[in-house]
Amino acid sequence: MLLIMNKIQPSQLTEEQRNASRLFNQLHEEIHTMVCIGNPTMHDVKKAMEKVLALDKAYPLPLLGVMLEKFPKTVEPAVWWPPHQEKRQAKAHSGRKINNRNGWDAKLEEEMREIVGVLKRKDEEDYLRLGEKFLKLNKVLAISGPLLTGLAAIGSAFVGSPSHGSWAVVLGVVGGALSTVVNAFEHGGQVGMVFEMYRSNAGFFKLMEESIESNLEEEVERRENGEIFDMKVALQLGRSLSELKDLATSSSIKGEAMQEFASKLF
Structure with missing residues (x-):
């Protein structure tokens, strides 16, 4: 079992x-x-x-x-979106003239590039690092739990034997106690769930990175409106627009980028 x-x-x-x-x-x-x-x-x-x-x-x-x-060999972000997204089609507008820059300017583009850098250096990397630690812990617990339980069962089978009586009792008691602690920690502590949570959160940041980069690679008139996109990124990171600009500014200063995470939600 x-x-x-x-x-x-x-x-x-x-x-x-x-x-x-x-x-x-x-x-x-x-x-x-x-x-x-x-x-x-x-x-x-x-x-x-x-x-x-x-x-x-x-x-x-x-x-x-x-x-x-x-128990994957390497920890990678969860990916639940199509790997190759087609270029967005330019929307047809009628009845009003549209700004050629579509809400974008050089400052906003630089701000988005800085945010992508922070997401990669801090948020995604940190969740992958934590996920790797919990994966290793889960592997150790998943192997040692049944092993200790098996040793306890073997020890209990030899209890009463004239030649192995004392060792069998020690093996049964110690193995049973340790296996109880290990199994309770693994399944009671929900170690597998924590690993999956970290993997999923890393996937969320990877999706944000790809979304921002794909917009920056598009021609300006085919991008999502810059003002709306800026607000959407801020909401996804749990920040106000002013806080998002402050984050991009601080990340461009050497030594400041490693002090703060992009997301305030988790």
């Missing part, structure tokens, strides 16, 4: 499916909003299908056989 529990990692599995449920609900609201606005195109349908398939691949519903690797 311990081997099966440690292989499946129920707490980690629960966190995976909880994240999947949240992301599917978010995608559902995006599609519902698009339909309510009206006139969705085949491009919108294709884009939504790519998101659904990417999310299903990131968090597969058939849990056994195709479930995610619980």
Whole structure:
């Protein structure tokens, strides 16, 4: 039973499916909003299908056989979005003249580049570092738990034996006590869930980085409106617009970038 529990990692599995449920609900609201606005195109349908398939691949519903690797060799951010996003199409506007800069200027572009740098150096790197520590801890606990339980079972089997009586009692008692502590810490402490939480949070920051970089790579008129995008980034990081500008300013000063994380939410 311990081997099966440690292989499946129920707490980690629960966190995976909880994240999947949240992301599917978010995608559902995006599609519902698009339909309510009206006139969705085949491009919108294709884009939504790519998101659904990417999310299903990131968090597969058939849990056994195709479930995610619980003890990966390397810790990487969770990825639940399409890897190759098509260039956004220029929207047709009529009835009013649009600013050629689309809400963007050189200062805002530099600000976004600095924020991407902070996300990579601090937030994403820190969550991956913590995730790696918890992964190693989980591996040790997953191996030592069944091993100690097996030694305790072997020791209890030899209790009463004339030649191994004293050692069998010590092995049974010590092994049983240690296995109880290890198994209680692993599953009671939800170590697998904590690892998955760190991996998922690192994925959130990676998605933000890719979103900002893809906007900066686009032609100005095809980008998302700069003022709206600036506000969206600030909200995702739990900051006001002034705090976001202060973060970008401090990150450009040597030695200041390593003092503060980009996100204030988690």
